[in-house]
Amino acid sequence: MKLDVNGLVVDVTAEPTTPLLYVLRDELGLNAAKFGCGLGQCGACTVLADGEAIFSCLTPISVLEGRRIRTVEGLGTAQKPGPMQRAFIDMQAAQCGYCIPGMMVRAQALLERKPDASEADIRGALQPNLCRCGTHMRIVRAAVRAGELMRGKS
């Protein structure tokens, strides 16, 4: 079936009941979304579908036909990082970094819906995502910074 991922329509060969996460990683070679639990409890697999943050570990590709899927790779590149990525690099908001793509996507969903989101909004929005290294303070600071960058301040 066809999937719209980061602006490109791709043909995937996985069974329709396959969770999106495995298609992203194994078929499309997109590394950012991660396997953390497969249970919708940790958010490491978070991606965007039509702007909504979803658990790609639980979403079968069959329900995503025609939806615009975006991953961290769609937010920018190493050469030209987007504002969210720029913010996380500037704030050095990572220790092991495994949870970070999920955090970035969830923060992205919030800021696209609510560009002037406050720090309290950010903390609330990130509740579904877990971090074990304890990088929470920096993640919040990076999301705040991303909001500033997205609003055009520098």
Next chain:
Amino acid sequence: MLSGFSGCAAQRAIAPAAAPQTFPHELIAKGAELAHLGNCLGCHTAEGGKPYAGGTPIQTPFGTVYGTNITPDADTGIGGWPLEAFTRAMREGVDRSGRHLYPAFPYDHFTKATDDDIAALFAFIMTREPVKQENRRNTVPIPRTFLGFWKSRYLKTGVYRPDAGHDAQWNRGAYLVQGLGHCGACHTPRNKLGAEKHDSAFAGGEAEGWHAPALNAASPSPVPWTPEALHTYLRTGIADLHAATAGPMAEVVHDLSQASDADIAAIARYIASLDTRSEADRARARDAALERARSALAMRGQAVYDGACADCHNRGRAEQGGALPLPLGTALTMPTPRNLIQIIRDGIVPPDGERGAWMPAFKGMLTDEQLTDLLSYLRALTGQPAWTDVAGEVRKISRGDQ
């Protein structure tokens, strides 16, 4: 002693207590237990607010009533209320100054509590941390004086009288359920004036946009509840062949986790007894439900179920990480899909930081159409008549209406 409520006019004011009151430690502890059984915290604490300081909106068909500040603050709470005033509020729904209280405060149930229990609750409430917080104005356009009339028709005051035809445990359960537990406040249908229909006690009702299912012979549970299953459900929030607690009931179960095992057993016993079907009828229903579950599981379902639900729900609870086999879920057999819609969209998640089984939230993942398809498929598994206007219900809830 049962007595009808008399008098439409406002009642007399009661003078405040002369001095700050102190209470023996055991009485406070007993009151704490009773407060959990009655879930006072639930209606008297706003989201993110201080305990018992009020501010909770309670939606009624007549407008929004706000739970009041029942901390012992002298200005904004019930500081200074003597026991007499507290008892009158609990039994007759009248505050210290003599005003009628809206029956969103279920005094029609609390009236059944004994004097000793009310005194213990009083001791507990009066030793909470005083919080200065003004009560919010209710948006109910019905004047309080009307409540005098309402009470004269619908309020039967008086302590619970044990039924000699049943043993001590059953009566304890009845006392708790009919009294402080106020289960009927959600689980009994109400008439147009908002009073519980006593001739349809426990025939099913409403709470905060959720359906509170019938607990009597009309119970929609495919496998009829036993006292043991109810006990497990009330104790842990999950009963293997029945349900996982969700919505407002989840808060009730969370509070009941503080109650003694004996009280939980009594409540379970009493509630199980409300289902007056014969043993033979119950056994027939159970066997049919289990058979349907078995054959439904053998069906290949729609892609949504197979992709999004099957991985956990096909394993059954006994398996590692498995979940309730859905054909047995009570949410599927209720007269309305509302509960199931909310469960699928929001998941069932333990309170922040607490342990528990976890169903993830699927809103955003499934479009309204996909959710509608899934619901129709799940309903078909039960063999019950299809729900009407599932798409409409989904749309209402996803738009935030209740």
Next chain:
Amino acid sequence: MNRREFIATGGALIVSFALPARAQKLPGSLEKDPLLDSWIRVAADGRITVFTGKAELGQGLKTAILQIAADQLAVDMKAIELVTADTALTPNEGYTAGSNSMKDSGTAILNAAAQAREILLAQAAKRLDLPVEKLSAQDGQIVAADGRRIGYGALVQGQLLHVRAAPESRLRRERNLIGKPVPRVDIPAKVTGGAAYVHDLRLPDMVHARIVRPPGYGAKLRSLDDKPVANMAGVIKIVRDGSFLGVIAAREWTAVQAMRALRARAAWDEPRKLPRDIYATLAALPSQDTVIAGADAPALQNGRVIEAGYTRPYQIHGAIGPACAVARYENGALTIWTHSQGVYPLRGAVAELMGMPPERIHCIHMEGSGCYGHNAADDVAADAALLARALPGTPVRVQWMREDEHAWEPFGPAMLSKARAVLDAAGNVSGFQYEVWSNTHSSRPGKAGELAAAWSLEKPFQPSPPRPIPQPEGGGDRNAIPLYKFPATHVTHHFIPEMPLRVSALRGLGAYMNIFSIESFVDELAAAAKADPVDFRLRHLDDPRARAVIEFAAERFGWRTYAKRNGNGRGFAFARYKNLAAYAAIAMEVAVERDTGELRVLRVVAAVDSGEAVNPDGIRNQIEGGILQSLSWTTFEAVMHDDRRITSRDWGTYPILRFSHVPQTVEVHVIDRPGEHFLGTGEAAQGPTAGALANALAHATGVRVRDLPLSARRLKQVLSA
């Protein structure tokens, strides 16, 4: 003979300024790997490669090592390729653990790079016929005052760096990178979808596998109906050896479904019982008792006795990404890509497991998700090795499931402790006793018997008898000896060999529990002596660096001017990790809601001294991380089990800290001490955080809680009693 003549003769070169080199220990890991080109190589094109036997765990190791090497070699970090933990390429530095990387590898590379630079300078001096003093190293070239320059690549010939290191080095005075908050080199790839973890490794023809783990310790596979699963589309092979069971498929989701199907068709015998009351069980098990301090301390005098007992439950590492490994077996040779903390020890264990010579096994470290100690990384590597051998020539990727990781990873051990002190009439401590009961905190491979797969094989391997880690590092007794100068200090370690549950090293080892206990207890002593907790600590410490972090944290927190408001409280704690590594002092303010038991951390202020700060931001990151991680352990975490199995199998049944419980603010102040030894920092914050939290809770409520975790449920019970 002078130095230049010595160099001019070539041959084995020993650069030394003092005693014969052999008599002095070499710095850090150079002692074990003294050849400079084990660590630093320069190619003919000038490209520099630095080798470290340590691994990047997300602690910023790669960046710090590059900073050190680049500074000493006078090059840009970008000019260096860093190779980490690889049994074919790097020195054997054991495990990346114990916060020893800077001390062991950082120190080795600091010196090796400095000495390599000196050799290049000397070589250039020879070529340019100039004295060394007239030359300087800049940007990969040796530059003469008169403008002539030679690139490193052109200077290197033959075995120039194949020489033994000297005990001392002339370090470059210019600090371009060390001491600066250089951005981490691994972060850009991690935020843009680059391949960064072993989980991201994709090799041609790679297949996917899942293991059907037994339901509990000691479970045996009684029967298995695998025919329908073998016939599933896309399933390549089912591998069974005794009770070890795995399934390999072409696609990852197929492997998951096949694993579930296999599990549903497997029946197990579960003979082993788990004890009901862990603390009672541990207290009753036989122990090896060692007095680790104050063996000749006098008996406690008469006076006011203060005593308290503390408990800590089993806790998990709980990396967000469950363990993963890729292995390829071909022609009797095995390659494993692994996030194990010790590629060399792992190689040895896998060699024994597979009956292969270690030289035929190549373990290459790739980053995992977090680490936090001995987790399941070695186990999954063994799983992958066994499955790879069943499918020679094909790389096999094994990913552990969340539920299996929660149940099977080695836990941080449950522990008990008891503290007892006597105060004299003046309120001074006249004697201090501390005891701690614990299983081993290290069951790392080494041997095949430490790998989970090995226990299930038809011919199983038995776990090795556990041994305590000796002081001064310690295991369960890490940080059991307080740094405070209490008279008549007496400390006993009760080492319990028998392990009811699988345990090993969890970040900090015993330090977390011992510091929690001792710092809680010190507050009780201070209260009994009617002294301020910070003053009381200062009164008993003469180490100036310890005093400095305490005073700094207290001052930044506003300790002296703190005004207690309803329901709020403040707490303080201090420790020097292992009494050898970094110093950390932590002050925090909390708010407690008595009716719900909710404990909210409002603000945390930390001061840390890690010696010379290679990367101050890295230190701040590690300390913040340690604080948040410890808040999670201390407020929420305990492994649950019934009489047969671990029952905390996911984040629902083992909740950890979420953003709702993150403090409002966390400040970390780094005291940089240039010239001092690098001190390990990654485990310095966890113990003091727990102590500060317990002390703040006591201050806020007047109630002392001594049993971890300080959960809302426990607090609600205790506070309403």
